[in-house]
Structures are given as C-alpha cells and as structure tokens.
Amino acid sequence: MNVLFICSRNQWRSPTAEQVWRRHPELSVKSAGTSCNARKPLTPTLLRWADVICVMEQKHKNRIVAEYRRLIAHKTIHVLDIPDDYQYMDPELVRLLEEVVAHRLGL
Structure with a gap:
C-alpha cells in the first residue's frame, strides 16, 4: 500500500511519519507539505502515487480537496488529528504516529 503523509511544511510531522513507517513490510511511504515553501511540496504526481493519504490536521485535508x-476523488484520506506541537522524531510524536496510523490503516 502506498501511503502519503502530509503536513504543512514537511518539516517535522510528516517526515517523522515517513521515517517511522518506512520499514513496514506492507507499506511504501512518502511525505509532503501543503505549503508552497515546504521542504517537499505536494504535487499531483505524489497524489496519484498514493493509495492512502494521511494528513495531520483537517486544514490539510481541506486544502487538498480544494486544490x-x-x-x-477516489482516494482514502485519514485525518490523524496530530497538532503542530512536536519536533522531528519527538518520542511522543513517534508514539502517536505508531498508534494512530496503525489503527487507521488496520495494521
């Protein structure tokens, strides 16, 4: 399953999610940001690649749907409800991502 993790600037949350899940045998993962100044900006190519999209907040889903x-139209989008309160690889962020993503993806 191809999973795309999205936050705003692709600086802390979505790259952490990509790192946490990159070795899972059933997943291929990438990350991107909705902001035009994101480290890795969201592109149509990334969206086409993804089977499932995991966004950190509702505002990310709203922006993707609008654009x-x-x-x-036929993609599954999960809102993980993870606020922008963490640094890259913060242990609490890693724990949240392991728990929430596993639950949402049925892993």
Whole structure:
C-alpha cells in the first residue's frame, strides 16, 4: 500500500511519519507539505502515487480537496488529528504516529 503523509511544511510531522513507517513490510511511504515553501511540496504526481493519504490536521485535508478534488476523488484520506506541537522524531510524536496510523490503516 502506498501511503502519503502530509503536513504543512514537511518539516517535522510528516517526515517523522515517513521515517517511522518506512520499514513496514506492507507499506511504501512518502511525505509532503501543503505549503508552497515546504521542504517537499505536494504535487499531483505524489497524489496519484498514493493509495492512502494521511494528513495531520483537517486544514490539510481541506486544502487538498480544494486544490485537487478530481485527482483525489477516489482516494482514502485519514485525518490523524496530530497538532503542530512536536519536533522531528519527538518520542511522543513517534508514539502517536505508531498508534494512530496503525489503527487507521488496520495494521
């Protein structure tokens, strides 16, 4: 399953999620940001690649739906409800991502 993790600037949350889940045998993972100044900006190519999209907050889903409605019409989008309160690889962020993503993806 191809999973795309998205936050705003692709600086802390989504790269952490990519790192946490990159070795899972059933997943291929990438990350991106919705901001135009993200480290790895979201592109139509990334959205086409993804089977499942995991966004950190509802605002990320809203932005993706507004900009790419037709492209994501048949994609599953999970809102993880993880606020922008963590640094890259923060142990609490890692714990949250392990728990929430596993639950949402049925792993």
